[in-house]
Amino acid sequence: MKKKITIIGSGFSSLSAACYLAKSGYQVNIYEKNSSPGGRARQLEKDGFTFDIGPSWYWMPDVFERFFNDFGKSVDDYYELERLDPGYQVYFGKNDSIYIGDHLEKIYNVFEGVEKGSAQKLKKFIRKASDNYKIAMNDLVYRPGISPLELITPETIKKLGYFFSNIKKEVTNEFKNPKLIQILQFPVLFLGAKPADTPAFYNFMNFADFGLGTWHPKNGMYSIVEAMVSLAKSLGVKIFLNSPVNKILLEKNKAIGIKIKNEIILSDIILSGADYHHTETLIPANFRAYSEAYWDKKVFAPSSLLFYIGIDKKVKNVSHHTLFFDVNFDSHASAIYDNAKWPDEPLFYANFPSISDPNMAPEGKETCFLLIPIAPGLEDSESLRKKYFDIVFNRLEKLTGQQLRNDILFKESFCVNDFISAYNSYKGNAYGMANTLFQTAFLRPKLKSKKVKNLFFSGQLTVPGPGVPPALISGKLVAGLIEKN
Numbered sequence: 001m002k003k004k005i006t007i008i009g010s011g012f013s014s015l016s017a018a019c020y021l022a023k024s025g026y027q028v029n030i031y032e033k034n035s036s037p038g039g040r041a042r043q044l045e046k047d048g049f050t051f052d053i054g055p056s057w058y059w060m061p062d063v064f065e066r067f068f069n070d071f072g073k074s075v076d077d078y079y080e081l082e083r084l085d086p087g088y089q090v091y092f093g094k095n096d097s098i099y100i101g102d103h104l105e106k107i108y109n110v111f112e113g114v115e116k117g118s119a120q121k122l123k124k125f126i127r128k129a130s131d132n133y134k135i136a137m138n139d140l141v142y143r144p145g146i147s148p149l150e151l152i153t154p155e156t157i158k159k160l161g162y163f164f165s166n167i168k169k170e171v172t173n174e175f176k177n178p179k180l181i182q183i184l185q186f187p188v189l190f191l192g193a194k195p196a197d198t199p200a201f202y203n204f205m206n207f208a209d210f211g212l213g214t215w216h217p218k219n220g221m222y223s224i225v226e227a228m229v230s231l232a233k234s235l236g237v238k239i240f241l242n243s244p245v246n247k248i249l250l251e252k253n254k255a256i257g258i259k260i261k262n263e264i265i266l267s268d269i270i271l272s273g274a275d276y277h278h279t280e281t282l283i284p285a286n287f288r289a290y291s292e293a294y295w296d297k298k299v300f301a302p303s304s305l306l307f308y309i310g311i312d313k314k315v316k317n318v319s320h321h322t323l324f325f326d327v328n329f330d331s332h333a334s335a336i337y338d339n340a341k342w343p344d345e346p347l348f349y350a351n352f353p354s355i356s357d358p359n360m361a362p363e364g365k366e367t368c369f370l371l372i373p374i375a376p377g378l379e380d381s382e383s384l385r386k387k388y389f390d391i392v393f394n395r396l397e398k399l400t401g402q403q404l405r406n407d408i409l410f411k412e413s414f415c416v417n418d419f420i421s422a423y424n425s426y427k428g429n430a431y432g433m434a435n436t437l438f439q440t441a442f443l444r445p446k447l448k449s450k451k452v453k454n455l456f457f458s459g460q461l462t463v464p465g466p467g468v469p470p471a472l473i474s475g476k477l478v479a480g481l482i483e484k485n
């Protein structure tokens with residue numbers, strides 16, 4: 001008889017694991033608390049405007065392709081991808097912005113224009129980042145984080161120095177112009193920690209950025225969720241929405257099922273793609289592998305204050321992805337990581353997907369989402385949201401030289417309290433636990449429970465870490481461990 005697997009949550013890691021497990025012959029049921037699948041990548045549709053609620057940067061297209069190839073499919077079978085040009089635009093002041101183009105040669109030229117001699121330096125930097133990318137993909141990220149030995153290969157030994165240096169040092173050793181330094185430090189923000197706390201090896205994200213490019217799936221990132229749901233269903237996976245799991249049932253130290261409201265569902269294996277910390281609250285305290293003190297000491301990726309805005313006209317002087325780095329990067333980072341507080345002068349990110357994808361807004365209008373990264377666990381109130389909306393919207397208008405406020409058709413916001421209520425997120429984190437040196441690979445919470453048999457975990461609080469591509473990989477890794485169980 002087919003072994004029965006219950007999966008909690010329908011984020012990318014859960015959907016990925018479900019596909020691999022169903023392909024291997026397990027009977028897989030997913031239970032999701034929300035009314036639509038996709039976890040942090042759900043979609044908001046309002047008055048003809050379409051917003052990706054969470055992720056919007058499609059990086060590392062090779063990881064998505066590799067995922068679909070594992071099922072004899074290709075990305076092209078499910079959604080259309082476009083490489084964005086520019087990949088993104090970064091504002092440093094009024095009428096002062098840099099475009100990151102869709103090819104390395106264009107980017108080398110831009111660098112040279114800002115700092116003489118930097119094109120050659122960037123070529124060298126990207127060559128090393130590209131080597132590290134290959135090593136990361138071949139020797140590191142597809143490992144389940146069970147033992148340090150799995151990281152020791154002839155290739156990784158050669159790169160040991162990179163693990164004991166950090167991104168900030170690597171970048172500032174080579175480049176002097178503050179704008180170029182900020183651009184080169186930007187990709188590691190996806191890993192959730194300060195550049196000074198992120199091992200230099202992660203400069204492979206710079207290759208992902210400049211070398212592999214920024215892509216847009218037609219109709220938005222939710223197309224990936226739809227693709228994975230369609231693949232999962234074709235393999236026999238059943239997805240139950242509006243199904244919040246409130247208990248994992250144990251028999252001695254073995255997981256035997258879940259409870260949803262008053263319904264008991266028995267199964268052979270439980271896999272949770274919900275936040276790790278939350279999942280452990282569904283079992284008695286003596287069976288939890290990690291204490292509250294453990295979680296409290298960890299470096300978490302930021303939470304975010306987000307605004308989803310329908311604008312009644314086209315917005316000028318911005319790109320699909322536009323970063324506003326016109327204030328001090330280090331002060332904002334310090335307000336997230338060193339001394340958690342609302343930043344005095346926030347950096348922010350603006351997303352206008354309807355610039356390259358007309359399907360995402362009514363004709364002549366613009367879909368806009370704004371994101372301010374903040375420390376997890378901060379106080380969240382309507383008045384704070386309003387205060388920060390005014391700060392960033394005024395800056396958006398001033399730096400891009402236009403008035404937009406009277407053209408706002410509607411605006412919705414999402415912040416710490418929503419991350420907690422929508423996803424049971426620890427302290428309202430947006431994208432999990434950061435990849436610092438001491439929170440990498442085998443040093444992260446384990447995919448397999450250390451105390452409860454037949455209980456497994458996936459997603460951004462375990463290996464390999466935050467982000468959509470890592471979530472796909474996490475699902476594959478945990479499915480592999482379950483098959484060996």
Ligand SMILES: Cc1cc2nc3c(=O)[nH]c(=O)nc-3n(C[C@H](O)[C@H](O)[C@H](O)COP(=O)(O)OP(=O)(O)OC[C@H]3O[C@@H](n4cnc5c(N)ncnc54)[C@H](O)[C@@H]3O)c2cc1C
Nearest residue numbers: 009011012013033039040055056057245274459460467468
């Ligand atoms: C604002 C934002 C921007 C981001 N930007 C990017 C980006 O541009 N590019 C990128 O690659 N990544 C980005 N990320 C990160 C990326 O979205 C996540 O790392 C990834 O989607 C996490 O997937 P997951 O499977 O770990 O978990 P999740 O997506 O969190 O899925 C967990 C699921 O479990 C469900 N759940 C929780 N508790 C229960 C319960 N008790 N019962 C049933 N279900 C439950 C939740 O509702 C949720 O659906 C961003 C994230 C956010 C929030």
